[in-house]
Amino acid sequence: MLTLRSAGPQDAEPIARVYVDAWRSAYPGVVPNEVLVRMSVGAQARQWAFVLRQRGGPQAVIVAEDPEAGIIGMGSCGEVRTTGLPQSGEVYTLYVAPGFEGNGIGSALLLGLFNVLADRGLNSALVWVLGGNPARFFYEAMGGRRVAVRAETLWNKELMQVAYGWDDVRSLPRLGDVRVK
Structure with missing residues (x-):
């Protein structure tokens, strides 16, 4: 049974592992290969530990946890x-995490993040996605509509980004079924 919960400082390393593995799986050919090669779980864990120590801070982090596999997904908003x-x-x-896609985990995380935003009084939302990322179709399937496009230079490469937006996250059909502990 998948559990969504708020992340704590003890989750920094498993979050970092999901983050690095997902980047290396999703972004070959989208971002420069040296970026993916240089990524490390240790460096990401330090960054996430800093964010997670700021309980009640501006950024909320949630995890999807499987009783056997541990943390298999993460999101922040x-x-x-x-x-x-x-x-x-x-x-x-x-x-x-690679190998767990296509099982509804991303949908549950997105709806959980929308719940967190709504609980904070933020009733509309957007997400920026790299234009070459196939996950952009996931956001379209979840009801997001293109609201903006921008070019940004990252790692000495111009990358297109697309923003998908939702006008009222409280009105999404299954939102009430997903709660973050």
């Missing part, structure tokens, strides 16, 4: 960081 768009909340990250 908070106030929107992009000006000029009407959305009030933003999904910053959402990753499912």
Whole structure:
């Protein structure tokens, strides 16, 4: 039985592992290979530990936990960081460990993040996705509509990003079925 819960400092390393493994699985050919090679669970764990020590801070982090496999997905959210768009909340990250995709974990995490945003009074949301990321179709399937496109130079490479938005996260059909402990 999958459990969604708020992450704590003890979760930094498993979150980092999901994050690094998901990047290495999703982004070959999308971001420069040296970026993927240089990623390390240790460095990511330190970054996530810093975020997770700020309980009640601006960024909420949740995990999807399987009783046998442990943490197999993670996501984070908070106030929107992009000006000029009407959305009030933003999904910053959402990753499912390779091998666990296609089982509804991403959907549960997204709905859980929307619940967190709604609980904070942020009733609309967006997520920025790299244009070459096949996961962008997931956001479309979850009811997101394209609200913006931007080019950003990252790692000396211009990358296209697409924002998907939801006007009212409280109105999504299965939102009430997903609770974060």
